[in-house]
Amino acid sequence: MTVKVIDQPETHRYEATVDGQLEVAGFSQYIRTPELIAFLHTEVRPEFEGRGIGSALARTSLDEARAAGLRVLATCPFYAAWIARHPEYADLLYQARSKVSD
Numbered sequence: 001m002t003v004k005v006i007d008q009p010e011t012h013r014y015e016a017t018v019d020g021q022l023e024v025a026g027f028s029q030y031i032r033t034p035e036l037i038a039f040l041h042t043e044v045r046p047e048f049e050g051r052g053i054g055s056a057l058a059r060t061s062l063d064e065a066r067a068a069g070l071r072v073l074a075t076c077p078f079y080a081a082w083i084a085r086h087p088e089y090a091d092l093l094y095q096a097r098s099k100v101s102d
Contacts, residue, residue, distance in 0.1 A: 003053060005060035014061045016044075016053050026053040028061055028076070036094055037065050038073035058082045062089050071095075 003025070005016045009032075016026045026044035030037050039061070044053045058079060065072050071094040074080040083089045 001051060003051075003056040005056050007061070007064065014057050016057050018048065018051075018053070026057055028057045028079070030061070032070070035071060036073060037061075037070045039076040039079040042076050042078040054078055055082065058086075062092060065092055 002019050003016055004018075004020075005014055008015050012030055012032070014028045014030070015024045017023065018025045024045075025048040026042070028039055029041040030039050032038075042054055042057060062072065062083075066089075070092075072079075072083075072089075072092040073094045074083055083093065
């Protein structure tokens, strides 16, 4: 099985297809700024679950974020858990600046 992941900026999501088919097997919704990409929601169609579609979405989008110099905000529970299991991506995570008390 071959999974292809493509960024679809007009719909603000990464989409995964399988074996050259046109139907979308899964997607990750995001919001992007010049410095940050926030992953909001990931969904894989039930018939494609357990086949690595979510991992392909995460790996491809995070590799592209790294290449673009973006920080990552993983508000999507899938992304947060995936990054926790793949610490080589932890350096991408956005860290809020601490406020200085008066």
